[in-house]
Amino acid sequence: MQNDFKFEIVTKDKKSKARLGKIITAHGLIETPAFVPVGTKATVKGLTPQDLQEAEVQILFGNTYHLHLRPGEDLVKDFGGLSKFMSWNGPTITDSGGFQVFSLGQLKMKLTEEGEGTEVKVVNIKDDGVMFHSHIDGSKHLFTPEISIDIQKKLGADLILAFDECAPHPSTYDYTKEAMERTHKWAIRSLKASKSKNYHPWKQALYGIIQGGVYQDLRKESAKFISKLDFDGIAIGGVSVGESKQEMRQAIDWSYPFLPENKPRHLLGIGEIDDIFDVIERGMDTFDCVIPTRFGRYGIVFVGPPEGNIKNRFRLDINKLIYTKDKSQISKNCLCYVCKNFTRGYIHHLFRAQELLAYRLASYHNMFFINNLVKEIRESILGENFQKMKQEWLV
Amino acid sequence: MQNDFKFEIVTKDKKSKARLGKIITAHGLIETPAFVPVGTKATVKGLTPQDLQEAEVQILFGNTYHLHLRPGEDLVKDFGGLSKFMSWNGPTITDSGGFQVFSLGQLKMKLTEEGEGTEVKVVNIKDDGVMFHSHIDGSKHLFTPEISIDIQKKLGADLILAFDECAPHPSTYDYTKEAMERTHKWAIRSLKASKSKNYHPWKQALYGIIQGGVYQDLRKESAKFISKLDFDGIAIGGVSVGESKQEMRQAIDWSYPFLPENKPRHLLGIGEIDDIFDVIERGMDTFDCVIPTRFGRYGIVFVGPPEGNIKNRFRLDINKLIYTKDKSQISKNCLCYVCKNFTRGYIHHLFRAQELLAYRLASYHNMFFINNLVKEIRESILGENFQKMKQEWLV
Numbered sequence: 001m002q003n004d005f006k007f008e009i010v011t012k013d014k015k016s017k018a019r020l021g022k023i024i025t026a027h028g029l030i031e032t033p034a035f036v037p038v039g040t041k042a043t044v045k046g047l048t049p050q051d052l053q054e055a056e057v058q059i060l061f062g063n064t065y066h067l068h069l070r071p072g073e074d075l076v077k078d079f080g081g082l083s084k085f086m087s088w089n090g091p092t093i094t095d096s097g098g099f100q101v102f103s104l105g106q107l108k109m110k111l112t113e114e115g116e117g118t119e120v121k122v123v124n125i126k127d128d129g130v131m132f133h134s135h136i137d138g139s140k141h142l143f144t145p146e147i148s149i150d151i152q153k154k155l156g157a158d159l160i161l162a163f164d165e166c167a168p169h170p171s172t173y174d175y176t177k178e179a180m181e182r183t184h185k186w187a188i189r190s191l192k193a194s195k196s197k198n199y200h201p202w203k204q205a206l207y208g209i210i211q212g213g214v215y216q217d218l219r220k221e222s223a224k225f226i227s228k229l230d231f232d233g234i235a236i237g238g239v240s241v242g243e244s245k246q247e248m249r250q251a252i253d254w255s256y257p258f259l260p261e262n263k264p265r266h267l268l269g270i271g272e273i274d275d276i277f278d279v280i281e282r283g284m285d286t287f288d289c290v291i292p293t294r295f296g297r298y299g300i301v302f303v304g305p306p307e308g309n310i311k312n313r314f315r316l317d318i319n320k321l322i323y324t325k326d327k328s329q330i331s332k333n334c335l336c337y338v339c340k341n342f343t344r345g346y347i348h349h350l351f352r353a354q355e356l357l358a359y360r361l362a363s364y365h366n367m368f369f370i371n372n373l374v375k376e377i378r379e380s381i382l383g384e385n386f387q388k389m390k391q392e393w394l395v
Numbered sequence: 396m397q398n399d400f401k402f403e404i405v406t407k408d409k410k411s412k413a414r415l416g417k418i419i420t421a422h423g424l425i426e427t428p429a430f431v432p433v434g435t436k437a438t439v440k441g442l443t444p445q446d447l448q449e450a451e452v453q454i455l456f457g458n459t460y461h462l463h464l465r466p467g468e469d470l471v472k473d474f475g476g477l478s479k480f481m482s483w484n485g486p487t488i489t490d491s492g493g494f495q496v497f498s499l500g501q502l503k504m505k506l507t508e509e510g511e512g513t514e515v516k517v518v519n520i521k522d523d524g525v526m527f528h529s530h531i532d533g534s535k536h537l538f539t540p541e542i543s544i545d546i547q548k549k550l551g552a553d554l555i556l557a558f559d560e561c562a563p564h565p566s567t568y569d570y571t572k573e574a575m576e577r578t579h580k581w582a583i584r585s586l587k588a589s590k591s592k593n594y595h596p597w598k599q600a601l602y603g604i605i606q607g608g609v610y611q612d613l614r615k616e617s618a619k620f621i622s623k624l625d626f627d628g629i630a631i632g633g634v635s636v637g638e639s640k641q642e643m644r645q646a647i648d649w650s651y652p653f654l655p656e657n658k659p660r661h662l663l664g665i666g667e668i669d670d671i672f673d674v675i676e677r678g679m680d681t682f683d684c685v686i687p688t689r690f691g692r693y694g695i696v697f698v699g700p701p702e703g704n705i706k707n708r709f710r711l712d713i714n715k716l717i718y719t720k721d722k723s724q725i726s727k728n729c730l731c732y733v734c735k736n737f738t739r740g741y742i743h744h745l746f747r748a749q750e751l752l753a754y755r756l757a758s759y760h761n762m763f764f765i766n767n768l769v770k771e772i773r774e775s776i777l778g779e780n781f782q783k784m785k786q787e788w789l790v
Contacts, residue, residue, distance in 0.1 A: 042744065046751035050732070071744045075720065079740060087736040325470065337445070341482040345474060349437065349466045356441040359751060 026202030081156025240269030296363030421597030476551025635664030691758030
């Protein structure tokens with residue numbers, strides 16, 4: 001296994017900020033722009049590594065919070081790291097755990113406000129780090145930048161993230177600023193911690209995270225601050241918690257001028273079909289999202305043009321009775337195993353009968369569909385017709 | 396598609412009643428003895444047709460009761476029959492619906508006796524047929540031999556079963572006799588009904604069903620009666636509802652002398668690993684069972700000798716904590732995708748985390764394991780060392 005980490009730009013789109021690149025890791029190559037499926041607990045829900053290969057997935061995203069609680073980073077380390085543990089023959093990225101600590105904590109607090117459950121102080125944020133209770137068994141845990149990095153080093157992903165605080169939406173200007181400043185201090189500590197003990201022989205590239213919520217001056221300040229530090233890559237966080245896609249686009253646009261050209265850029269928690277065009281056009285290289293499998297489990301499946309369009313958000317709900325007798329494949333022209341073999345009517349039946357295969361087939365199709373779309377976008381950038389492709393999809 | 400149905404005996408074991416054969420159907424060939432996985436609602440739970448092909452599954456079993464209630468036989472017919480509906484490129488067999496009508500009915504009656512739920516007369520057995528309520532929505536349905544055969548003709552399986560009453564266990568001699576006599580009358584009516592309207596161009600071979608519970612004279616009477624009729628094959632029913640494996644073996648042994656040599660024999664609802672040796676040795680050609688996927692969903696996985704043996708019933712429970720750090724594959728020497736790629740420790744983690752992939756991987760392994768075992772048994776019969784193989788497994 002090679003120990004280096006490298007990012008190369010292959011070509012740039014002439015009419016947008018889109019770029020084609022290559023991220024080289026010890027576990028393999030990632031051609032960018034790339035969609036990064038989420039495998040929260042060391043599994044992309046319902047799919048095998050073989051399914052993911054068939055969908056031409058290049059890299060998986062694991063959640064440090066979940067993996068820390070179960071099965072624990074020491075076990076994963078002992079099994080040879082995240083890729084080997086889950087038998088995924090390719091690169092992985094882990095987040096810092098911050099997002100889940102705050103979002104699961106928030107959820108609990110909300111429930112409490114509504115009078116359900118007993119009041120438990122789930123999250124206790126201090127400048128040093130965050131104390132929280134496990135959502136599984138209530139056990140107490142502390143995350144600091146040093147602990148997050150150490151856990152991520154044991155998990156052994158090729159790309160790892162600095163510990164950050166993702167302020168909830170909506171948050172006041174003052175709170176967002178406070179969280180951003182904490183994130184900046186934690187960025188420096190994460191960088192320092194990353195120089196400490198390694199558990200695996202390969203390089204784990206560290207990304208810093210830009211925060212700043214919906215506030216232009218904070219986003220700019222954060223982008224400037226994080227971009228100046230010695231990170232291997234830059235991530236933009238806190239864009240999936242907002243309410244509008246407009247806020248997501250702004251957060252990128254405000255940060256963009258400060259992003260170093262030669263470092264890979266990851267956008268956290270995006271995207272839907274239209275988002276994917278948007279964020280690639282805005283110069284993002286990778287972006288992770290749970291959508292293909294989460295939608296899949298609910299029977300929401302992707303369809304391409306002309307049936308799929310910006311209005312129906314390229315989705316159909318296979319649970320609907322109109323699909324009972326439908327002998328066509330989910331998405332016309334889709335070449336995935338599911339589309340080549342199964343009718344909408346059959347998949348509708350599986351959802352009605354609540355059969356395990358339903359969730360699997362819908363997730364498989366969505367995973368293939370979205371990765372194939374991003375692959376076609378890469379080809380369009382290479383062929384200098386990205387704008388044309390975007391127009392065809394987003395008319 | 397060819398319209399004929401043929402059964403050929405390839406060779407017979409010299410030291411037992413075991414035999415190698417071929418069942419030729421319009422949808423393909425079945426090499427016997429063959430294990431028949433159950434795909435209750437037009438899906439083998441959690442597995443794709445491709446998975447089943449990889450496990451060298453040759454034929455699938457569908458449940459008329461379930462398919463009648465959802466999605467309905469007319470829909471399946473309209474989609475080209477059961478095989479095509481579920482994208483299974485091979486033969487299928489359907490039961491008569493009788494077993495589920497009685498067993499699901501019984502269940503409801505038991506609940507009522509224990510004071511749960513309101514008293515609903517779920518099943519009403521008359522000589523003409525059975526009136527029952529759907530377990531899904533309580534709607535009223537009638538099954539008669541004519542209706543069962545008509546539904547099965549619409550479903551379009553290659554092998555279909557006469558309508559029968561499977562008496563519950565325990566049942567009195569008198570009730571068992573009454574149910575058997577009803578089954579015999581229904582056998583004649585099923586045969587007659589099978590000459591009526593066809594919905595698909597291929598031959599659907601009709602099997603008669605031997606009943607008679609745990610009573611020797613009834614089993615003999617039933618075997619004699621059913622064997623004399625003009626069925627294409629013979630099934631033995633009511634052996635999976637008993638309490639002991641001894642009763643299952645007796646039911647076969649009592650029936651055996653009357654079974655026509657030249658007709659294929661199906662045993663309903665068996666088997667576990669040791670049962671498989673037992674029933675093949677007793678001259679059965681095919682047998683269906685839900686075990687691979689049902690066990691799989693609970694984390695019970697098959698292991699071969701020497702770890703697996705008659706005492707642990709060739710099973711291990713992957714949920715147990717001793718497997719947390721286990722880096723070995725489920726079953727040593729197993730060549731399935733799961734064993735080649737995943738550790739016990741990882742699969743244990745998936746079960747602890749209640750991940751969809753857990754059920755899928757365990758089901759896949761079990762399906763492969765059991766079909767591979769039966770394949771090896773076929774090879775052992777051909778190689779004249781079936782007894783030796785049996786001894787190696789069942790020491």
